[in-house]
Amino acid sequence: MSAGRGRGLSAEDRDAFQQDGVVCLRNVLTSGEIEKLRAGVAQQMERLGRSKTGYDFEAFGKQVWDPVRPVETGTANRFDMQAMKEIIQADPAACPLLEEDASDSEGLFFYDVAAWKTDPGVRMVAFDSALPGIAAELLDARYLNFWEDTTFVKAPHTRQKTAFHQDLAYFQIEGEQCVIVxxxxxxxxxxxxxxxxxxxxxxxxxxxxxxxxVSRTSFPSSPHPKCPDIEGNLAAYDIVSFQVKPGDVIIHHVMTVHGAGGNRSDLWRRAMSFRYCGDDVRYFDRPGALKQAGGAAGLRDGDRLFSKDYPVVWPKPWPGFRLSPVYDARQIGWDLERARYT
Ligand SMILES: O=C(O)CCC(=O)C(=O)O
Structure with a gap:
C-alpha cells in the first residue's frame, strides 16, 4: 500500500500490522530524505575500525568459526566479541549461517548505532519525516520517544545472514508499544x-x-528462552518478505521474529532501522539486553523514557513543526570518539 506523505494509513495497512506484526509501506520517504540517510551511513562506515560502536559482522563470523583466528574489532568495544566467540564455540548447536556464494570477493556486514546523535540529516529523517506520525498511528500511541537508530549494510557478496531474532530482549525496555522501521x-x-x-x-x-x-546462540546473561530454530525449519514457518526500493519502509512490531539473508549479488544493500516507543513503554534494565551506547542517563526501571537520550518525536506542537533543528551535537553533548555523553 502507498502510505503517501500526510495521507495516513489505510485500514488494510493497519490490519496487516495488527495481524501479521509487519507491514510494508511504499513511497513514504522522499529521495532527499534517502540521500540524508545514505550520507549518514557513509560517515559511519568511514569510521569503521576507529569508532567505538561500528562492527563488521562478516569479519566477526569468520573469526568465530576459525578456532585460531583472533577477534579483531579495531577500537569498537561496545561488545566483548572475544567473549561472544567463546560462548558460540561452547554452544554444541552453533553452526555458521552463511549464504552459498561462489564469488571470492570479500563481503562486509557493517553494523553501527546512534547516528542521530551526530548527524543532523539522520535526525531530520528520524524526527521530522512522515515516520513518527505513521509509527504513532500503527501503535495507537499518544506520544512517541525515539529509542535509537541502527545501520545494517551488506556489501556485495556478503555471505553472512542475519540470524532470526526478536528485538524486545535487545532493548532496555518493557512494554508493547514499540515498532522498528x-x-x-x-x-x-x-x-x-x-x-x-x-x-x-x-x-x-x-x-x-x-x-x-552470526549464530543462533543466545546471550547467556538473558533469562529468556532461545529463539526457535527457524533457519533449520524454514518450511514450518509462515515467512513473509517484501521486495523494496528506496522510499519504501517495512515496519515490524518489537515482538515479531525476523532475520535476513546474505547478499549474493554485485550490488550493495544498505539499510537503517529506526526504533520508536509509545506511551506504554517503560525503561527496564533488562538482563542480557544491549547496554545502549552512552544512553539512559538517569533512568531507572519503571521510568517513562523522557530524557535527552530518547527525544519525544510525536506529537508535534503544530503541523509542520521541525524538531531536529532544536537538537545539535553540543546540546546533545555526545562525544563521538568516546561514544558517551560529555
Ligand atoms: O538488516 C538486517 O540484516 C537486519 C535488520 C534487523 O534485524 C532490524 O532492523 O531489526
Missing part, C-alpha cells in the same frame, strides 16, 4: 538480502533471548 537505502530483494518476518509471531506471547546475528 526498516529503511532500505538500496533496492532489497532475494539476491541482496531481503528481510524475512514470521507472520503473526508478535502474538506468540513469548520473549526470546538475543543472539549475535
Amino acid at each position: 526498516w529503511i532500505p537505502l538500496d533496492a532489497a530483494d532475494d539476491g541482496t538480502g531481503v528481510m524475512q518476518y514470521i507472520r503473526g509471531s508478535h502474538r506468540w506471547g513469548e520473549t526470546f533471548a538475543p543472539n549475535a546475528f
Whole structure:
C-alpha cells in the first residue's frame, strides 16, 4: 500500500500490522530524505575500525568459526566479541549461517548505532519525516520517544545472514508499544538480502533471548528462552518478505521474529532501522539486553523514557513543526570518539 506523505494509513495497512506484526509501506520517504540517510551511513562506515560502536559482522563470523583466528574489532568495544566467540564455540548447536556464494570477493556486514546523535540529516529523517506520525498511528500511541537508530549494510557478496531474532530482549525496555522501521537505502530483494518476518509471531506471547546475528546462540546473561530454530525449519514457518526500493519502509512490531539473508549479488544493500516507543513503554534494565551506547542517563526501571537520550518525536506542537533543528551535537553533548555523553 502507498502510505503517501500526510495521507495516513489505510485500514488494510493497519490490519496487516495488527495481524501479521509487519507491514510494508511504499513511497513514504522522499529521495532527499534517502540521500540524508545514505550520507549518514557513509560517515559511519568511514569510521569503521576507529569508532567505538561500528562492527563488521562478516569479519566477526569468520573469526568465530576459525578456532585460531583472533577477534579483531579495531577500537569498537561496545561488545566483548572475544567473549561472544567463546560462548558460540561452547554452544554444541552453533553452526555458521552463511549464504552459498561462489564469488571470492570479500563481503562486509557493517553494523553501527546512534547516528542521530551526530548527524543532523539522520535526525531530520528520524524526527521530522512522515515516520513518527505513521509509527504513532500503527501503535495507537499518544506520544512517541525515539529509542535509537541502527545501520545494517551488506556489501556485495556478503555471505553472512542475519540470524532470526526478536528485538524486545535487545532493548532496555518493557512494554508493547514499540515498532522498528526498516529503511532500505538500496533496492532489497532475494539476491541482496531481503528481510524475512514470521507472520503473526508478535502474538506468540513469548520473549526470546538475543543472539549475535552470526549464530543462533543466545546471550547467556538473558533469562529468556532461545529463539526457535527457524533457519533449520524454514518450511514450518509462515515467512513473509517484501521486495523494496528506496522510499519504501517495512515496519515490524518489537515482538515479531525476523532475520535476513546474505547478499549474493554485485550490488550493495544498505539499510537503517529506526526504533520508536509509545506511551506504554517503560525503561527496564533488562538482563542480557544491549547496554545502549552512552544512553539512559538517569533512568531507572519503571521510568517513562523522557530524557535527552530518547527525544519525544510525536506529537508535534503544530503541523509542520521541525524538531531536529532544536537538537545539535553540543546540546546533545555526545562525544563521538568516546561514544558517551560529555
Ligand atoms: O538488516 C538486517 O540484516 C537486519 C535488520 C534487523 O534485524 C532490524 O532492523 O531489526
